[in-house]
Amino acid sequence: MLGHHCALGSLWRWGACLLAWALVGTGTVRAEDGPDSTWTLRLCANAALGQPADNNGAAYDLMRRVQGLWPGLKLQVTPLPWARCLQDAEQGRFDGVLSASWTAERAAQLVYPMAQGEVDDSKRLFRLGYVLLRPKGGTAAWDGEAFTGTGARAGQALGAERGYSIVAFARARGATVEDRFPHSGTLLEALKLGRIAGALLAQEHAATLLTDPEWAKAYEISGPILQSKAYHVPVSQALWKAEPARVARLWATIDKARQTPGFKQHYSLALSGGQRKDLMP
Known part of the structure; x- marks a missing residue:
């Protein structure tokens, strides 16, 4: 596996990990090479998903399968704090974002796959929700309808990483939420120190944490999945204007890779801590 390792600590100290990692295709099915088949795509990703090298998370696994179907596609992925990633992609510093749900605010600056005036979820990476992780x-x-047990006093609010779309959803259902955390490291540190009553985390992130025996011993997920959403690879407006055919091919190849039996099994195992094979992306 190719890549340069970068400690998360230096990510936060220097503002960004200047890591460009070429994902290596692992699929066995090969698309026919055409005259336009070679393409380098620069994406940023939420650093909470981990470093790209040797990353078996659903997003990175699926994109390796996309490369198996499109051998000429070279992906360069830079992990950043989430709000920084979105901002940089919107400003054209990256070609797009790896794994972002649709919001009207994001769609004003980034281009999502569309069909009949609506975001086309058939071109998604997968569906994911959020969970409430608490001591x-x-x-x-969270009981599936409303939040209880949160408040404005110190240590009673829930925490969320800045830029997460789940914040408005949770507040509308009775939760007090602090979204001042610039990255997952500060959020999880606040949870460990008891400065927040729980953390609103992406489903995959929480599943990864709970594979660690120390986390599994001390923390649990409260209630059902929150706000399941489709996640996409939205692209910058500049890339869409310059390369619409290649972007359309990218989204179509993502759709094809998502439906492979190998990815379906990987997704289900990754999102259940290895316990289930029936969760569908």
Whole structure:
């Protein structure tokens, strides 16, 4: 596996990890090479998903399968704090974003796959939700309809990383949420120190944390999945104007790779801590 390792600590100290990692295709099915088949695509990704090298998360695994179907596609992925990634992509510093749900605010600056005036979820990477991760036996709770056990006093609010779309959803259902955390490291540190009552995390991120025995011993997921959404690879307006045919091919290849049996199994195992094979992307 190709890549340069970069400690998360230096990510936050220097503002960005200047890591460009060429994902190596692992699929066995090959698309026919055409005259326009070679293409370098520069994406940023939420650093909470981990470093690209040797990353078996759903997003990175699926994009390796996309490369298996499009051998000439070279992906360069830079992990950044989420708000910084979105901002840089919107300003054209990257060609697009790896794994972003649709919001009207994002769609004003980034281009998503569309069909009949609506975002085309058939071209998604997968569906993911958020979860409430809390200390075991904690009072903050989500029952599928409303939040209870949160408040404005110190240590009673929920925490979320800045830029997460789940914040408005949670507040509308009764939660007090602090979204001042610039990256997942500061959010999780606040949870460990008891400065927040729970953390609103992407489903995959929480599943990864709970594979660590120390996290699994002390923390738990409260209630059902929150706000399941389709996640995409939106692109910059500049790239869409310059390369619409290649972008359309990218989205179509993502759709094809998502439906392979190998990815379906990987997705289900990754999102269930290795316990289930029936979750569909």
